[in-house]
Amino acid sequence: MRVISRGTLRDFWASHADAEQSLRAWFHETSDAHWATPAAIKQDYPSADILPDNRIVFNIKGNHYRLIAKIHYNTGIVFIRFIGTHAEYDKIDATRI
Secondary structure, three states, rough: EEEOOOOOHHHHHHHHHHHHHHHHHHHHHHHOOOOOOOOHHHOOOOEEEEOOEEEEEEEEEEEEEEEEEEEEEEEEEEEEEEEEHHOOOHHOOOOOO
C-alpha cells in the first residue's frame, strides 16, 4: 500500500515523541501490506474499527492514540485523515473526516 502522507506522521510524533516508534511500525507494516478488503486489514489489525466509506480506525501505541485512514483498495492508497489522542478523537466525526 502507498501511504499518503508520511509527513503527517512525522508532524504528529514531533509533538508526541512517545508515538514515534508505533507510528513508524504502522507505516512500514502498512506500506508492505496488500489489503484488498476490510477483512484483510482485520487479519493484520484485529482491533481496527471498520467505518463506512472505506475508513479504518487504528489504535496506536497500545490505544493511546487513534489514526483514521481512508483506503482506496483499487489503487492501493492509504490516506491518513486524522491522528490524535483519544480526547481529540472524541471531538470529531470519524465517518466524515
